Amino acid sequence: MRTSLPHLQSLLSAEERARLESFRFDDDRERFLLGRAGLRQLIGGWLGTDPQGLDLEVGPHGKPQLRMEREAVLMHFNVAHSGGLVLLGFHPRRALGVDIEQLRPTLDWHPIARRVLPPATLDRLSRLPEPARCAEFLQQWCLLEASLKARGCGFAGYEAHSLSGFPGLQCWRVDLPAGYCGALGLLPAESEPFPPHDGGSGTEADLPRVFAHRSQLEQALRPLLPSPPEGLSPIRGGRAAAERRLAAIDPGAYGRSRNALDGAVTRLSPYIRHGVLTLAEVRDAVFAWLETSGAPRAAAAKLIAELGWRDYWQRLWHQLGDGIWHDREPLKTGHPAASYAAVLPADIQEGSTGLTCIDAFAAELIGRGWLHNHARLWLASYVVHWRRVRWQAGAQWFLQHLLDGDPASNNLSWQWVASSFSSKPYIFNRANLERYGGQSLCARCPAARRGGPDVAGGCPFDADYEQLQQQLFPWATEAPPASAPAPQTPSPPPPAPEPSTASASGLAVSAGPLAPTGTSRPNPDPPQRPILWIHGEALGPANPALRAWPGQPALFVFDSAWLAGSPSSGPPPSLKRLGFLAECLLELPVTIRHGDPATEVLAFAQRHGADGIVTSAAVEPRLAAIQTQLAGALPLTVLPPEPFVVLEQAVDLGRFSRYWRRAEARVWAAAGRGRP
Structure with a gap:
């Protein structure tokens, strides 16, 4: 092979390099290298991204x-x-x-x-x-x-x-x-022929459902947000995209490589977050993979456990409600609470810290609305420990942009990093970053070339863990100096909300996977002509309301208060999040509106002469509050989704390990794999 070509090999992935070496003849290797490296350079130029990172x-x-x-x-x-x-x-x-x-x-x-x-x-x-x-x-x-x-x-x-x-x-x-x-x-250009699903009785208040291409969808959504600067995410929403991703999962490869940025992660989290895929569906897909591949149970154990984490977070959210915004435990950093800034610095939000890894993670968060879990942990650790910012500020930033923005897993993961829901603060160093993220980020970073944290402008992560621990948390294991204020005990979270029960206002809650047994009561007068309220936790065909009442008028409402944002609820969602939700909705038989959800749903019910409302169970307190409003006006039936695992008795949610000791055997028993 000509000596002018080997530098192109640095653009290839590990899989591509392996394929390159599989060719017996130099001419074949050269053709493959030129084709694949040229392809990466042209695509990278088109998308404005690093060819090596494609x-x-x-x-x-x-x-x-x-x-x-x-x-x-x-x-x-x-x-x-x-x-x-x-x-x-x-x-x-x-x-x-x-x-x-x-x-x-x-x-x-x-x-x-x-x-x-x-x-x-x-x-x-x-x-x-x-x-x-x-x-x-x-x-x-x-x-x-x-x-x-x-x-x-x-x-x-x-x-x-x-x-x-x-x-x-x-x-x-x-x-x-x-x-x-x-x-x-x-082939002809893709189109999205989504006709109205309101029995032909749509109104001017309904959002359009027919778009020749995504730019038209983007333009239709922009007026709903206060001056969104960015565009849609490259990640497409909807069941069709979710099923393609689900069909591509490899639980065995996931277990071996999930910690690496280029590992075989599923990328299913946005679809699971919004109920496009249920945890039960993904669980069953993993079981099917085991049957088809003949692999032992251990090959899929890591992926099943990760699904368990999602179920655990949801159960904890159901228990704590908005308490997930409060420290679960005192911090273990030794720093006083007052020393943490309440506002996220602009250079972090803009991706202009000068640290290539941090800025790349911020750019991916803002540009795509998705980050590998390891990148999330690194970015959160930098925000909380190196920049001394309250975890709540970082959590709100993530929720603004992440397509899988789920306050439960998001906030509680930030607390795990901060040490308010773990035994110690989570930090990382350059060696860890290069081990799981490759060397390209550090190779391009000016700070990394200057030296470590002892050098002005050097890499703050280029040290061993003992050095970083002493640098970041000098008072973690001893009393702070007299001149420093004593660490403040975080405010306890508010009391956990009482389980939802049937009330005289007409709310009928069916027993679901997150609700304790004995809290449901069948509606004494089941509706004959209900309308369906679809919300953001169940945007797939497994939505129990859509399954129980096929063909009934259904409505989704973009909550105008959520779209506007507020000092208490945080910034408005990004256009990426809104676009992902819209694409999920365009594949469902629903009318789409924006405004106050309770007002719009009740007006929709009146227009259709409905004698009740049917919806799916929701964990988010905002959605539960809307359910209470609706139940005060019309009989409301709340149907649970298929559970990931059924636990008849209350379970200790103090740590995931306590929950999983109870849940794991029941999950595997559903697949007939009680033993490895």
Whole structure:
């Protein structure tokens, strides 16, 4: 291989480098390297991101693609190579495929042609002069390959007439240097034909449901927020996107690599957060993977435990309510509470700290609305311990941007980092960052090149844990100096809310996975003509209200108070969060509005002559308060989702380990895998 090419290898992922080394001949390695490195450079330039950091994967039929959450960038691409040429194709909105072949006059093409080409094309080939037949066959082969690659499929199940019935597929020959032929296949642009789902009785107050492309959706949502500066997330919302991600999970690889930034994490959290996928559905998908793969229970144990964490956080939120915004325990840092700033510094929010890792994490949070869990912990640790900012300020920042923004897992994870819900503060160092995040961040960081924390402008993380512990928490194990104020004991959280019970106002709560037994009572007069209130915790087809009452008028309301933000509730959500919710809703049979939820739902019920309201159980206190308002006006039936695990008796939620000791065996028993 030419000596001018090895530097391109640094752009490849570990998987791509392994594939590069699998080629026996230098020419094959060189073609693959040029094609893949060039692809990364062009995509990185288009998206304005580091080519090395692109998360490329190979689809089920070998087509390279950005991982699923990147599809929403609306940039499609394909690559092909033959002989000494590499052909790359790009389109901002339409799926495409390209193919290239070097002409080979001695190729025995007849058996292949009879198998893959339709009779009319075979007849046309037979009429050509002998020297031209092979070249034309290769051209037809390129057209066929480009068409199949545009569709993202292979030759499995292909029939010679199957492409003719695919509407909107366009194919062209590509002019190439002598000795080569090529082709481009292009699918029609995606559209979102979502008709109103209000029985044809929509009003001007209803938000539109038909968008030719995402930019129109973005423009429709912008007026709902106070001057949103950013656009939609590249992560697409909705059940279809969720099912693609669910089908791609590899619990075994997850268990082995989940701590690494490029590990095989599921990226399902936004869909689980909003009930597009339920924990029970994901649990069952993991069980199905075990059955299909024949792997032992241990291969999926880590992923099942992570689902358990989500269930644990939800149970704790149900118990504490808004108490999750208060310290669960005193801090173990030795610093007085008054020494922590209440406001997040602007340089952190803007990604301009000068620390490449921290700024990259902030940019990903703001640009994509998703972060790997390890990056979240690193960023939270920097905010709380290095910059001495109250964890609540960082938690609100995360909730503003994260598509999976769930106050339970978010706030309690921040408390774990801060040490108000753990035995010690969580910190990290450069070695930990490079071990799980690779060396590219530190290699690009000016601070890392200057030295460690003892050097002016150096990397504050470049030290061992003992040094960092002494630097950050000098009073953690001894009394603070007399000149320093004594640490203040955090205010205790408010009392846990009482379990919801049926009331004379008409609220009927069915026993759910988070509610203690004995708190439900069937509605004495079940509704005959209910409307359905859909909220942000159940935006999938498993929504129990949609399942119990298919075809009934359904309404979702973007809460105007939540959209406006407030000093008490925090900043308004980002446009990314709003867009993700909207895309989930566009796949459901619901009318979409914005305003005061209780007012809009009751007006919707009146318009439809409803004799009751049916909705799904909610853990968030804001949604529970709306349920109480609705129940004061109409009979309200609250249906629980399928539980992740049923625990008949109360469980100690003081730590996850106590909950999991009770829950783990019951989870596995549901799969018939009580023993490893």
